Amino acid sequence: MTNTEVAGTNNHVSGYSGGASYVYGGVVYNDDYATISGFSATGTSNLADLGSAPTPSTTATYIYGGGFYNGDYLTVDGLSLTNLTAVATGGDSYVYGGAFYNSSLAILDNTQAVDTTVQADHYIYGGLFYNSDYMTANGFTLGNAHISVLGGPDASTPYVDGSIIYNDEMMNVVNGTIASVSSIAPSSASYLWAIETSYTMQLTNTTIANQALAGPGAGTWLIWVDTGGWMGLRNSIVDSYLPTLNCGVTGTGQIVSSGNNLDNGTSCGFTKVGDLESTNPMVLALANNGGPVETAALQPVVGSTAGSPAIDAGTNVGCPSTDARGVVRPQGSSCDIGSYEVAAQGYWLAAPTGK
Numbered sequence: 001m002t003n004t005e006v007a008g009t010n011n012h013v014s015g016y017s018g019g020a021s022y023v024y025g026g027v028v029y030n031d032d033y034a035t036i037s038g039f040s041a042t043g044t045s046n047l048a049d050l051g052s053a054p055t056p057s058t059t060a061t062y063i064y065g066g067g068f069y070n071g072d073y074l075t076v077d078g079l080s081l082t083n084l085t086a087v088a089t090g091g092d093s094y095v096y097g098g099a100f101y102n103s104s105l106a107i108l109d110n111t112q113a114v115d116t117t118v119q120a121d122h123y124i125y126g127g128l129f130y131n132s133d134y135m136t137a138n139g140f141t142l143g144n145a146h147i148s149v150l151g152g153p154d155a156s157t158p159y160v161d162g163s164i165i166y167n168d169e170m171m172n173v174v175n176g177t178i179a180s181v182s183s184i185a186p187s188s189a190s191y192l193w194a195i196e197t198s199y200t201m202q203l204t205n206t207t208i209a210n211q212a213l214a215g216p217g218a219g220t221w222l223i224w225v226d227t228g229g230w231m232g233l234r235n236s237i238v239d240s241y242l243p244t245l246n247c248g249v250t251g252t253g254q255i256v257s258s259g260n261n262l263d264n265g266t267s268c269g270f271t272k273v274g275d276l277e278s279t280n281p282m283v284l285a286l287a288n289n290g291g292p293v294e295t296a297a298l299q300p301v302v303g304s305t306a307g308s309p310a311i312d313a314g315t316n317v318g319c320p321s322t323d324a325r326g327v328v329r330p331q332g333s334s335c336d337i338g339s340y341e342v343a344a345q346g347y348w349l350a351a352p353t354g355k
Helices: none
Strands: 002-007 010-014 021-024 028-030 034-042 045-049 060-064 068-070 074-088 092-096 100-102 106-120 123-125 129-131 135-149 159-167 170-184 192-197 200-204 207-214 220-225 230-234 237-240 247-249 254-257 283-287 295-298
Touching (some): 010 021, 021 045, 074 092, 100 106, 135 159, 159 170, 170 283, 170 295, 220 237, 247 254
Parallel strands (some): 068 100, 129 159, 170 200, 170 207, 220 247, 230 254
Antiparallel strands (some): 283 295
16 A cells, blocks of 8 residues: 555444444554555544443443554554544443554554544553554654543443553564653543553653643553563653653563663653653654654754753664654764754854845
């Protein structure tokens, strides 16, 4: 599939005679080897409900991949899902991968899901991205999204396994941007974990910033590593409006810094060479800053006003040769922390009139 645009897909499924309802791949369902280049879908709407006669004790609604469902080997160079909604309601409702569901080997370059709304009454399992097989991504953006679990009289106790990402295999992200996501669950929920891994997840030059979380007091975390899981970070930013809840683990779960990471709190345990704690990364809003995916820029130096402390604060060891936009790294003495490299400042010289 090459250079394809899809707009205004509307999927509404209702349980028949009180039966369950399902959406698999709101725009694309892949169950065979596929190569995609330059695909975009905008304005996709998914609604799964129980119709007029729900029976909550025995029925449920499900969405698997509100934009894209992948069940076989997949390579991507350019995939954009924008203005997507995925709503599962009635009884015990579930969303697995509100934008993207992956259950097979996937190599994703320049892939994004932005301006997304995901809602379920009961359970979210990867509100924007669900992964259960080996996946590697370079230039990977999830953001400007509102993810919510509502609870309600017909639903069981709500919970959120990855309002943004749930990973259950080996996931490697380079130049990732996860920005401006609002994750909400009621106080009655068991827990709300925004980025969750139960296996291996590596983040390199990735920006996680401007995250808003509202959930049960003792069970709300931006990053959560399950027992037996492992998350490694290098040259990456972890930033939220609740910095004391940035990073948590259970059992034998581990969060491991390879150095030169930035946490606006201290919960991630970033204490290796080049790590910065309790530091405001000064990350701007997610926007089209050029390149194939949207990014969250670092505040540059402007006159006498200081710029982001992430500028030139990364290590060149293991740093990708370009940022998420394709800008060459490093622009200064060292790579910038995160997915965005601030361009070196140039100067214009005006010649006198007539010269």
